[in-house]
Amino acid sequence: MWARYGDCRIELVQGDITLQDTDAIVNAANARLAGGGGVDGAVHVAWGPGLLQETEKRYPNGCATGEAVVTGPGRLKARILIHAVGPVWRGGQKDESRDLAAAYRRSLELAVENDCRSIAFPAISTGAYGYPTDLAARISLDQSRDFLVEHGLPERIRFVLFDAGDFGAYARILESMT
Secondary structure (H helix, E strand, C coil): EEECCCCCCEEEEEHHHHHHHCCEEEEEEEECCCCHHHHHHHHHHHHHCHHHHHHHHHHCCCCCCCEEECCCCCCCCCEEEEEEEEECCCCCCCHHHHHHHHHHHHHHHHHHHHHCCCECCCCCCEEEEEEECCHHHHHHHHHHHHHHHCCCCEEEEECCCCEEEHHHHHHHHHHCCC
């Protein structure tokens, strides 16, 4: 499923983000950039040995919630790996929506700064961090659309959803936006 905004496109696929052939892949990282479960664990395994050492060396203080940083791609097909730190869901009363939107926006800014024409996102914060998928889908897709309308880049934003439930939630929101 996809939607076009000018010369740019937002697309949804179900699959494994570590297998995407895009210029940038986004990792749903934790603030320590130390690896973990879910997307973060899969990215660390696919990247290969040394990702933890690279993040510790380049970002010894980690990365704040709502921010994102770049590393090399390791064994991934991408040119760069962007580590975005989304918020832990605390009922929606702790600025979670602001922080989630900021993580997506900063990731898109880093992609453009690094001349990436395509970027693949997971559903940041919806796994272990407990963010409700429908709410996260609305925020991430709104941020992506707004960024494309404002900047006209990157040419392709792909959301890679691991399971059918996440894909369905994102598809409902994207369909309502067109």
